[in-house]
Amino acid sequence: MKYLIIGASAAGLSCARTLRRLDSNGEIVVISKDDMVYSRCMLHYFISDDRPLDKMRFVEEDFFDKNKVKWIRNTAVIEIRPFNKSVVTSDGAEHTYDKLLIATGATPVIPPIEGLAEGIEKRKDIFTLRDIGDAIKIKEAAKTSRQAVVIGGGLIGLDVAVSLNKQGVKVTVIEMKDHILPQQLDKTAAQRYERIFKDNGIDIITGQAVSNVIYGLSGKVKGVTLSDGSFVFADMIVVAVGVKPSFPRIDKCDLEIENGIIVDQYQRTSIQDIYAAGDACQSYELLTQRHILTPIWPSAVKQGQTAAYNMAGIGKPLIDNFGFKNSMKFFGLSTISYGYVEPPDNSYNVAICSGPNYYYKVVYKENVLYGAIIQGDISGAGVVGKLIQNKCNLSNKLVRNDWNNVFRLTYGDFFKQNQDGTFEFAC
């Protein structure tokens, strides 16, 4: 059996590792555009000098040897040919497979802002952050930059802002919504961060879109204008408004695609023997009960593992694909959030508990949790995540049915132990 995996990141390498565990003899080949293995989630630590290049990998140093995986690096797959059961790489070579995994991740979205797209093509002072090459370029540019604009106040935008700030660059973050981290936090939790950012010298502008990129006479970036007509000076710009799935062209075949490659619970695409996992795919998600993109690291790893089982012929569905969980830490303040951070409609309620150093909130309906924000002391947060993921009925768990007691729940309220000492959730 020959397994071919495109992509050497969260989904691709978790698939390779699992395949080797399940099939000791099969041939496993990984092809990646990446020339090294590194965790994308740590790229901002590289920019800020908190992590050297040789501490960026997320698998053991001898991963490929140990798992007998052949790695063709620094090579892009440009086309998949399902009829030949092969892929074609940028060097013109053709590689065959019996089972193929597409784990090619995502690429940054470039918003339709005047002057932006051509600026990215032509100039060195506009960036996105997705791979290590981007991080190296941003770090290099930070050395001579005095003032940067980050377009997008989501997780990646803020990661970049903090790392540039650490490198002594004056940063302004511009977020279109009325608060930063609109997908992860409500306004209260986000405003705590906005204050901390300002205290640390990072400017945050919310409720404004960037309408124009302005270039100086020399062709270098001079700044951006905003929807209210104001001008923000910058000699470098980082664009971080989101990502979209990315994958090679597929020859003469009806691959079912919406935003990403649609897969079933076995990570199978609509083409036989082709699987997809991670940011590139769109899969059945628990909270929304729909096929959606789940572009987070834990989902990519789980989907890669699930694909491996099914590629090796062991039918195993992914039953706990929960895509709405986030963990963040800026200037020492940690927050974890799950599910809906605001009630989607007025059939939902909220309970809040807060103090100077913490802010806890849940969104619930009847006796079930649908979302939570845990800011400050995050110890034990995972229990809340599990309650949301499993849609546990909490009717017997809250003293006097008072929702303010929800914040006291621990695993001790759901304790159930099996003979072998493993835990279950009693609810």
Next chain:
Amino acid sequence: MKRIYIEPTACTGCMNCILACIAHHKGVQSVLEIDFSDNDLEFANNVVLNTEGKIVPIFCRHCDQPECVTACMSGALTKDETTGYVICNQSWCAGCFMCVMSCPYGMIKPNKSGDVAIKCDMCLDREIPACVQSCPVQAISLIDVD
């Protein structure tokens, strides 16, 4: 591998297991050697009072499919193939706390200074885990599992 089996009905809530875990993390043999004025005392286990008023000791399961390891984007968390234990290499940890977000039982947490994760390491340097050894009523015991 071994797992710490829990008998909540036997637990009196004396917290000896937590003290023992603090001593283990401080690298000292006895609770007497702990300086309680230190504010960096760490423990990886817990004893909680639930809403029914029952005392429940909780310990990391070193899960067969550990959610914390799945979530770890730095590779600091691994399930050791030979021992079966889930270990956090703190010198590799990036402090992203996706593991805290993902452990369904709340058994991994930020350390006191909030820069890396801390969890149970099964006291691998000792013959019997400090917590198990210190429990006066055998509410926690070691069992063999495969």
